Amino acid sequence: MGIVLEASNIESQLSSKRKGGGKVVFTNGCFDLLHVGHVRYLKEAKSLGDYLFVGLNSDSSVKRLKGENRPILDQQSRAEILASLSCVDFVCLFDEETPRNLIELVKPDILVKGGDWKKEEIVGWEFVEKYGGAVQSLQFVPGNSTTGIVEKIIESFSTSKT
Numbered sequence: 001m002g003i004v005l006e007a008s009n010i011e012s013q014l015s016s017k018r019k020g021g022g023k024v025v026f027t028n029g030c031f032d033l034l035h036v037g038h039v040r041y042l043k044e045a046k047s048l049g050d051y052l053f054v055g056l057n058s059d060s061s062v063k064r065l066k067g068e069n070r071p072i073l074d075q076q077s078r079a080e081i082l083a084s085l086s087c088v089d090f091v092c093l094f095d096e097e098t099p100r101n102l103i104e105l106v107k108p109d110i111l112v113k114g115g116d117w118k119k120e121e122i123v124g125w126e127f128v129e130k131y132g133g134a135v136q137s138l139q140f141v142p143g144n145s146t147t148g149i150v151e152k153i154i155e156s157f158s159t160s161k162t
Helices: 007-019 036-046 059-066 075-084 100-106 125-130 146-160
Strands: 003-005 024-029 051-057 090-094 110-114 134-138
Touching: 003 007, 003 075, 007 024, 007 051, 007 090, 007 100, 024 036, 024 100, 036 051, 036 134, 051 059, 051 075, 051 100, 075 090, 090 100, 100 125, 125 134
Parallel strands: 003 090, 024 051, 024 110, 051 090, 110 134
Antiparallel strands: none
């Protein structure tokens, strides 16, 4: 089971892992309403290294990115759910629109995003490659999105009332 970290604890948590030769993989996202696309993506990310570090958008960050009705689940719930997955080792909330500052703290060996992101669109790619880290886009699972799930729920409720 993973742990939810404060940014101030990242260096101490990761230094011992790295001393043992462990590779840290970093990804980030909102992870609102965890679905099979998220799970497959996180498992694939973990398979690239020894430790998976997930930067999680805070509630205020999600609102700025996705709109006033999001997130559906609060940041503590989303962090706990992610940390409970066997493939996730660390979760840390960030409040900015991008995880750039968090990436610079973590200094991952491998930075990943979903396959719908081109390398040049991945925040922090230049920073990671500058010190010899790798950047990858992982497989995208079409038809799986939180927005799609929410729309389906709304449609289901609106058709059940008629």
